[in-house]
Amino acid sequence: MRERFADALRSQVVGPFLIMLAVATAMALSTDRFLLSQNLKNVGLQVAIVAIVAIGATIVILTAQIDLSSGSLVALTSVLLADIVKNAGLSVPLAALLMILMGAGLGLVNGFFSSYGRIPSFIFTLGTLAIFRGLAFQQTGGTPIFSVSPQLDPIFYGELGGLPLPFVYVVVLYALAWAFLIYTPRGRQIYAVGGNESAARLSGINVNRVRTEAFVIAGALSAVGGILLTARLDSGSPNYGQGLELMAIASAVIGGASLFGGQGNIFATLFGAFTIVIVQNGLNLHAVPSAWQNITLGAIIAVAVGVDMWRGEFARLLVRLWRRGRAAQDEARPTTSTSAEEHVQSRP
């Protein structure tokens, strides 16, 4: 049993892990600075925020929805946290807790309208993407808040037993997400809803509720991302988290999550996040202008999504080419079996 489970895990995680390794190797070979410990630490810190937001993105994608508002929610959290700590004098733990609740609440708004309200989540969260960012600007009048609080560092940025705290949060949150998705009924229902909505409903699952909860989780995790970012930079700014939603979604998709829902592995998402951040870091080290960095990131996302969408066609194309090759080889013997092709066609 345990072996079998390890097998299943490996099969879904191995690909994304190898991609990450390949990208890292390419970076290490092309510049000496990649493997410097300071750089690796930077990579790790950058990954932390992307990776945590990507947990939420993965869970939402598993239910066959999408959350585009997470980057803006990170900015809103950052600004509000800085404001209530620095200007209203709230203690950091209390303020952080409030932010997580706010994130969950705004996630509830996203989830409620895109499930019970039947507004496609792609459109609704595109709306909240603009709204949350707008609220963040409104809060500060557009200016960042610097030197928020010395209290932030020991809770959200310092070290615990030699490990940077953001790493610790990543490890803990990924372990929790994994346990939630694999070992709880709700986690199973999330996969079920994404796999076949109608069957899920006919199995007694409250589909709208499951979807709404996925958005609530995503909102709370975006808030955590916002808190960590604020602590790392000791400032709150409405400009933080631009494009973070795309990086989070790309992490999930590079990790093999299907945008059709029902398929994805949380650890594979973590490797996806590493892949994205390593690419970005490598481009920085090679002094690639930021415009080209954006273009590259966009292209990676487009390709990753394309691979997800065209998986079936790719497989079919390969089978066809393979059969054509065989037919050319032995023209005398006609191929009688079509089962190989049918087998592949029925895959997603």
Add this chain to the structure above:
Amino acid sequence: MATYRPFWELRSVVKTFPGVRALDGVSLALRIGEIHALLGENGSGKSTLAKVLSGVHQPDAGEVFQRGELVVLRDPHDAQTRGVATFHQEFSLVPELSVAENIYLGRLPQRRGVVDWSAARRGSVEALARLNVKIDPDRKVASLSVAEQQFVEIAKAISRDMMLLILDEPTAALGPAESERLHGVTRVLAQQGTAILYISHRLDEVFAVADVVTVLKDGKLVGTNARRETSVREAVRMMIGSDLEEHFDRRENARERPRLEVRDVRTENRVNGVSFAVAEGEVLGFGGIAGAGRTEIARALFGLDRITEGDVLVDGRRVELRSPGDAIEAGIALMPENRKADGLFFNFEGPANITIAGLGAIQIGPFLSLTRERRRARKLMQELRIDRRAEDRSVRFLSGGNQQKVMLARWLFARTRVLILDEPTQGIDVSAKQEVYRVINELTADGIAVVLISSDFPELLAISDRVAVVRSGCIIHFAEYGELSEHELVELAAGGGANEVAA
């Protein structure tokens, strides 16, 4: 009236699908001015034949002639340009557009590059006038009644100078008065020079409207007769045939105590006051034609359609059914007709498919025990003889029969007390059917009450301890096992000769 040269003709048409010979050498001649009815049970090849004529399917062998000239219909567009119009049960209208826009969808008349609205309106009014109906061409289709929409649909077809009209179960969604009106229109169109192929389950209708009746069975032509030379009784005999009976192993497991009681239940979706009871271990079969309301009764009992009036009791206790979750909690389960779209999770392997509706049984505290899940699912899979490969492969790769047994296993696992099976043997082969019957026997041996919906009447009569005949959302007749012949069931369900039997 009818000219005797065939207008459209099929000669020895063969069409096979994987595992099924849907049409096996069928020849048919359609004449201008003639209403030609096509009868047959589900799966007899009626729809396949219609689809050959409308260019959806290409025959594997045989020829299609138009006015004695060999034609090849490569796709539906080909057929349309040759004047074939098909009228389905599902509407192809766009509800948000006006009547005229729908009639001229994709080919609005133009003058100097702009849409000539007055021509479109005039054309629409003319087309509708040919049907003897008046509908304002500017009204939105969404605001029309179902019957009016149907007329718009036909007007759309005839405005294309259609010469062959295929009507596939056109009255499934219509009441008696509207059906009568539709038949009037059909006759008018025939008189105006159209050939009509009329496909229906309803014998009474067919005999009211058709000039010629053709019966198909298992993809073969049984016979073509002028209506005047045949009878409902004769047609039924031809539809059923005299093939050897399939083997049904039916066990008597019914006990005394009622498991499910339904009292005068009504919904807004075609259930008009239905009362019945099913005992522990009993199989109650629902017989009826498509659209009679059998699936709708199942939907109500499973919390999918709101019950507006009446009570449902499980083991003597009244239950509220507001959602499938409520129903499952009450012990009622539904195995939907379309197992691929509504039943199976292709992203899961066998065990997860089996446990999804009863995750509580594999929980330890708040967590799922995957070990327990695997063990219990494996046991069920062995009992139901489900392909062992399902243990660690997606259920996508299983045969239809095995997929169906996975669905049965799901409800056994969820400790269902009342199981509604909607067409459980549709699209699976004979040996897999035997397996499903065997599992049904096991379910009833466990005391589960089974409601069986099946359009395969021989099967329904052979497995059910009792049969309820459903028509227009009501149960019009109950019969004990052995009381009803297939012949009588077909007549009752279709509404032909109901009075003699139901009295």
